[in-house]
Amino acid sequence: MKTVILRNLEVGSGSPKVIVPIVAVSTEGILAKAKEFANYTMDVVEWRVDFYEDVFDTAKVLSTLKALRATLGETPILFTFRTKKEGGEKNISPDAYLALNTAVANSGDADAVDVEIFSGDELVRKAIDAIHAAGKVVVGSNHDFNGTPSKSDIIYRLRKMQDMGTDIPKIAVMPKGPADVITLLDATQEMANCHADRPIITMSMGKGVITRLCGEYFGSSMTFGAVGQVSAPGQIPVEQLKTAMDILHRGLAD
Template identity: 55%
Template sequence: MNTVKVRNLELGSGIPAICIPNMGKTKEEILSLTEQYKSMPMDLMEWRVDWFEGVEDTQAVLDVLAGVREKLGDTPLLFTFRTKKEGGVHEMDTAAYVALNKAVAATKMADLIDVEIFTGDAVVSDLIAAIHESGTKVVASNHDFDRTPAQSDIVYRLRKMQDMGADIPKVAVMPQSKKDVLTLLAATEEMATDYADRPIITMSMAGLGSISRLSCEVFGSCLTFGSGSMASAPGQIGAQELSRVLASVHGALGV
């Protein structure tokens, strides 16, 4: 499997990376949280721009982006507008969603941009091409907050993302039982072992699925999300605790 290099971070090798989501609502809060998170065990930061009160104003977004980039220094940045249908907090039509992500890509200030894979194949292909043209990497994503699909369906979604040119495919699902968590882990192992030629990210959400955030290196997920001041999804573990557990698991694996 190939790794993905983002600044000084190599995804897909060694201990899984820890990404802390920044969900500040104002420019001041976003920049303050960025400064705060830099002192935590954070390999990259995700800016969840759908939480930003000025998200409909592209110039305001780019202004905050410049401030975040300056504060992060060489720490990689994942830019994410999470749509409401996939767990976000702000409604935005597809044309505006595409325009915002293209505008951010053009600045080259984000290292990775999240693209929701089921936005429509033609739209997604065009958006991935535009992001890549700027030299920025793509995290293709899909989130199911209602259920855990069958193992074959999860693998299908990850393979679709890979086939469409995403640098890192990502799937998050909601478990209703312990068996659902095992389904997600089995799908992760199958994808990583049999099909993936690049790093993948998977997780089972809520408290029931928290084991997937801790055992990601075992099953083949390259990154896990840890909370800073606030969790962006159910079951997220604090970054400090997450860092300790991931190091312990890595040590036990002896790799």
Template identity: 50%
Template sequence: MEQTVVRIRTLEIGSGMPKICVPVVGKTEKEILEGAERAKAAKPDLVEFRVDWYEEAADSKKVVALLEKLRKCLGELPVLFTFRSSREGGEAALSDGAYQSLNEAAIASGFVDCVDVELFSGDAVVKAVVAAAHSNHVKVIASNHDFEKTPAAEELLARLQKMEALGADIPKIAVMPQSSKDVLTLLTVTESWKETGKTPVITMSMAGEGLISRLCGEIFGSAVTFGAAGKSSAPGQIDAEELRRILEIIHQNSNRQ
């Protein structure tokens, strides 16, 4: 099945090499803006603002004011807005209502190009965020993160299918491997989605054992991979510039006869 290419500014997700996203993390405005400068210097394809690290994340007015400064810093680089909840490996927790409101404030600000909404925040929240985003020409990544294990392939595929059914532009799954077989499970699901899914997909197996999954997206079908520019936001992220070199080697050699 031919998948939709998702366009974010001039970026095309779902075609060519996997796109590199660099997360920006920090507790204070100063740390976050410094992190944004480092991210920009790494020349990523897009930047993720992990707002759950920010000490004022519960104050949407302060978040929007900071987003304006981030936009000025990052220029035309696409910005992904993410509040990663503590239940999925993030740094903070919000009620479902506050989580939805924060995402809607970011969407309405005009300073973000894409938002991440967690599948397990509930169908109603996901649908509301998707509707708000699409009415403001903002794309949606629906996500699920398991920092303990790798669920069975059937369960992973079912979660991706539900994300797609709820209107996500790009489904995302990140899992923790307990063995090399778990990494193969994740890659098998990714390959299956490449053949059957309507949208691009983002998948990764975390930590050192899962590193290969961050590198081989062009072969198996994961459209975005995450690299660090300074502090990483998840286990297994490697330096973004080193990551690009590896992806380019794979890209240059994968189509050779």
């Protein structure tokens, strides 16, 4: 399996890398949260730009992104506009979605850009091509807040992301009970062991919190923690997440 480089970070080797989201509304709030991160251990910062009050002003987005880049130093940035249909804060037209993600990639200030894989194949291919042309990484994503698909469907979605050329396929689902969590973990290990040639990210949201801790064993290469406000159900404080993952990592090394 090939790894993916985000700035100075190698994704797909060692323990899962920890992503922490910024969900502030204003530029001032975004930069204040980024400064707060200096007190915590994390690997990647995700800017959830769909929370941003000026998200539809591309010049302001790029200006804030540049300031965020300066504040975070060498910490990689994942830029994400999560659409309302996949649990985000706002709707956006396909053309505006493509234009925003392309502009961000071309700015050079984000290291990776999230692309929702079920936004229409033509749009997705254009977005992936534009982001890759700018030399940036594509995180292909899909979020199911209504339930947990079958194991075969989860694998199908991840393989579609891989086949379309995303660098890191990602899926998040919602469990209705322990069996759904087991389904997600079983799909993860089968994808990682039998189909994936690149890092993948999987998680069961809400009460599937165990999946945010045990990715190293099942094959998920990244996970999400929180400093204050969460961006999805089930995210736990980053310091607690790191402690639990370190315990698991040491156990797996024995």
